[in-house]
Amino acid sequence: MAALTADDLAAIASRIHDQNASWIRVGMSTCGIAAGAERVYAALEDELQRQGAGVQLKKCGCLGMCAAEPLVEVNIAGMPRVIYCRVDEACARDIVRGHVCGGKLLQDYIIDMQSEDAS
Amino acid sequence: MITKTVLIKDTTPGSTSGTKEFFDVFTAALRESKLADEIRLVRAADIGVYNHGIVLKILPDNITYANVQHHDIKRIIGVTLKHGNPIKDLLYQPRAYQLRLVLKNCGRIDPESIDDYIAHDGYRALSAALQAGPDTVIREITASGLRGRGGGGFPTGLKWSMTRSTPGNEKYMICNADEGDPGAYMDRSVLEGDPHAVIEGMLIAGFAIGASQGYFYIRAEYPLAIERVQKAIDQAHAYGLVGERIFGSDFSMDLEIRLGAGAFVCGEETALIASIEGKRGTPSPRPPYPSVKGLWGKPTCINNVETLANVPSIIRNGSAWFSRIGTENSKGTKVFAVTGKVRNSGLIEVPMGTTLRDIVFEIGGGTASGKRFKAVQTGGPSGGVIPEHLLDTPVDYDNLQKLGSIMGSGGMIVMDEDDCMVDIAKFYLKFCVDESCGKCAPCRIGGYQMLNLLENISRGNATLEDLERLRLIAKAMQKASLCGLGQTAANPVLSTLRYFEDEYREHILNRRCPSKKCTALLQFIIDRSRCKKCGLCARSCPEKAITGDKEHGYTIDTARCINCGMCFETCKFGAVERN
Numbered sequence: 001m002a003a004l005t006a007d008d009l010a011a012i013a014s015r016i017h018d019q020n021a022s023w024i025r026v027g028m029s030t031c032g033i034a035a036g037a038e039r040v041y042a043a044l045e046d047e048l049q050r051q052g053a054g055v056q057l058k059k060c061g062c063l064g065m066c067a068a069e070p071l072v073e074v075n076i077a078g079m080p081r082v083i084y085c086r087v088d089e090a091c092a093r094d095i096v097r098g099h100v101c102g103g104k105l106l107q108d109y110i111i112d113m114q115s116e117d118a119s
Numbered sequence: 120m121i122t123k124t125v126l127i128k129d130t131t132p133g134s135t136s137g138t139k140e141f142f143d144v145f146t147a148a149l150r151e152s153k154l155a156d157e158i159r160l161v162r163a164a165d166i167g168v169y170n171h172g173i174v175l176k177i178l179p180d181n182i183t184y185a186n187v188q189h190h191d192i193k194r195i196i197g198v199t200l201k202h203g204n205p206i207k208d209l210l211y212q213p214r215a216y217q218l219r220l221v222l223k224n225c226g227r228i229d230p231e232s233i234d235d236y237i238a239h240d241g242y243r244a245l246s247a248a249l250q251a252g253p254d255t256v257i258r259e260i261t262a263s264g265l266r267g268r269g270g271g272g273f274p275t276g277l278k279w280s281m282t283r284s285t286p287g288n289e290k291y292m293i294c295n296a297d298e299g300d301p302g303a304y305m306d307r308s309v310l311e312g313d314p315h316a317v318i319e320g321m322l323i324a325g326f327a328i329g330a331s332q333g334y335f336y337i338r339a340e341y342p343l344a345i346e347r348v349q350k351a352i353d354q355a356h357a358y359g360l361v362g363e364r365i366f367g368s369d370f371s372m373d374l375e376i377r378l379g380a381g382a383f384v385c386g387e388e389t390a391l392i393a394s395i396e397g398k399r400g401t402p403s404p405r406p407p408y409p410s411v412k413g414l415w416g417k418p419t420c421i422n423n424v425e426t427l428a429n430v431p432s433i434i435r436n437g438s439a440w441f442s443r444i445g446t447e448n449s450k451g452t453k454v455f456a457v458t459g460k461v462r463n464s465g466l467i468e469v470p471m472g473t474t475l476r477d478i479v480f481e482i483g484g485g486t487a488s489g490k491r492f493k494a495v496q497t498g499g500p501s502g503g504v505i506p507e508h509l510l511d512t513p514v515d516y517d518n519l520q521k522l523g524s525i526m527g528s529g530g531m532i533v534m535d536e537d538d539c540m541v542d543i544a545k546f547y548l549k550f551c552v553d554e555s556c557g558k559c560a561p562c563r564i565g566g567y568q569m570l571n572l573l574e575n576i577s578r579g580n581a582t583l584e585d586l587e588r589l590r591l592i593a594k595a596m597q598k599a600s601l602c603g604l605g606q607t608a609a610n611p612v613l614s615t616l617r618y619f620e621d622e623y624r625e626h627i628l629n630r631r632c633p634s635k636k637c638t639a640l641l642q643f644i645i646d647r648s649r650c651k652k653c654g655l656c657a658r659s660c661p662e663k664a665i666t667g668d669k670e671h672g673y674t675i676d677t678a679r680c681i682n683c684g685m686c687f688e689t690c691k692f693g694a695v696e697r698n
Contacts, residue, residue: 004242004358004359004360004366005366005367006243006246006366009237009241009242009243009246012234012237012238013237013238013240015234015238016234016235016237016238025226025227027226029225029307029308029311029312029343030304030307030308030311030341030343030344031304031308031465033343058229059229059230059231060225060226060227060228060229060230060312061224061225061226061228061230061308061311061312061313062225062226062308062311062312062466063225063226063227064217064219064222064225064226064308064465064466064467064468065165065463065465066464066465066466067462067463067464067465068164068165068463068465071226073226080124080178080179085164085165086164103121104159105124105159105161106161107161107162108162108163108164109164110126110161110162110163110164111163111164111165111166111167112126112163112165112166112167112176113167113217
């Protein structure tokens with residue numbers, strides 16, 4: 001591929017931003033994987049397929065709340081964006097069935113972080 | 120149609136049922152107000168606020184209420200949920216906020232996708248830097264006040280300009296990812312979560328100093344970080360962002376990974392350079408500094424992962440933006456790995472100048488056990504402990520140094536009343552003795568002798584003169600050691616002596632360990648009244664020093680007991696006492 005120019009950056013950025021607005025992200029750094037994030041990811045992948053939910057499943061790094069891993073962040077159009085903590089495989093399937101398909105937030109799993117993001 | 124979501128969490132220490140109770144009452148109240156179909160109530164696992172009673176967070180308004188009482192529910196429904204207005208007296212005012220600059224993308228983007236990084240402003244800073252020219256880049260970094268995040272706190276802009284001004288047409292850029300402090304893993308997380316930011320920082324730095332080759336020195340214990348950085352380099356290569364004529368400019372730079380075998384001393388820059396050159400990782404005297412004579416004798420600039428991760432956002436947003444954050448002499452933010460006896464072990468990023476109290480209690484959530492906080496250790500084996508009465512110190516390079524500790528790379532270990540300061544000092548010193556490369560005598564011999572003295576203290580075989588001996592050797596090590604490892608190895612001992620000398624004295628004079636950690640000074644006995652005669656202790660004893668049977672109960676033979684504490688740990692009924 002030819003070397004990128006500065007204009008290409010903007011084109012790539014807008015292509016990414018256009019993608020599906022609904023997604024699930026799993027923290028897959030060492031802390032997450034050690035706590036079982038790979039099993040959670042597989043369970044989410046499997047359940048999303050079973051339910052036929054058109055939601056993008058993504059991997060990401062560490063959000064900083066390592067003690068609460070595995071962390072799963074869920075953004076479904078029309079619902080608040082939330083992070084679930086200490087997710088296991090059963091909970092992962094509940095996320096797909098309850099939150100993604102059923103429009104309900106799971107009880108007792110949500111973690112909220114008080115932080116200010118820089119732009 | 121659901122319009123609002125309310126997260127509920129009872130943050131009262133020790134409370135287990137408060138969240139559920141409040142949830143039920145609130146649910147009933149919503150039904151009464153005929154709002155059950157419009158408001159969604161959710162019990163949260165953690166709401167990011169601690170010790171503030173019932174805490175509610177209302178979305179999408181993003182209103183947080185703390186210390187909410189049952190009788191407030193009506194008001195909240197009427198004022199906030201129906202009309203979207205905040206109730207002033209319930210609003211939670213956080214004392215401290217995290218500010219994520221370095222960790223901005225960590226957990227937000229896919230670290231294995233360069234496109235995702237580009238979509239989050241990635242490589243824009245590199246493009247801007249190439250247009251602005253090296254002098255402008257160095258001026259910006261200097262003006263921002265960025266200082267090295269690896270521990271030393273050396274001004275980054277100055278380091279770059281020194282390397283740039285050294286004559287030579289072959290220069291090297293090195294990213295120091297040999298993170299070795301016990302409990303510290305900020306760099307690993309950045310490399311795993313946002314590798315392209317570090318690569319972009321490397322390229323900008325390389326451009327500024329005039330390097331055409333860069334090395335990531337990553338410890339082999341970080342396989343995932345290595346894998347992701349390599350993947351990121353390959354992707355950047357494919358896009359022409361690493362390699363020949365980047366962005367069509369005259370600037371060319373290649374990046375490679377070099378693995379460290381995990382020797383702590385290789386985090387020291389001259390030892391690191393020796394290790395990359397394939398030699399034994401031992402430090403050499405400075406000067407000459409690497410900026411003059413570094414890798415293969417050429418001018419070399421070595422920056423820490425976090426330092427480099429700061430670079431793209433400084434170039435993007437300008438030095439004025441960056442220097443507004445932080446304190447007089449310490450600009451920007453710092454990432455800390457808060458571990459030990461803290462509720463929320465993890466990474467936090469706060470503006471410089473945030474107090475230790477806010478870091479440990481507001482963001483970290485206080486001690487995990489709810490036991491009394493004793494001290495926090497910063498700076499790893501080169502740092503020291505900071506006791507509770509100094510917790511209101513704003514964290515920056517200079518303040519921590521004044522307290523006898525250092526900022527270090529960002530490890531922060533929280534200790535509670537169960538931690539013995541002699542034991543802590545012993546742990547860190549043992550680490551340095553193990554990791555000493557042995558090249559210079561002050562470090563090799565001094566560390567060993569100090570460790571012996573500490574061992575004696577923890578066994579109750581010391582005299583008060585030994586404390587003076589410790590101070591004397593420490594001074595010699597600080598003055599005469601070749602590199603930072605030896606010069607700072609005594610810091611944990613000196614700082615515990617400074618703030619907790621009474622604990623040392625208690626060990627020496629009364630042969631007592633107040634935190635009951637130094638097992639040699641303890642005596643284990645079985646309290647007959649609490650003993651359930653289960654025999655678990657007898658089975659756990661490695662020396663068979665516990666005799667008896669399920670009928671008559673058990674006793675510890677103190678002559679054979681080696682004070683290992685296994686019985687104390689295993690007893691489910693608290694019947695084994697240690698005094």
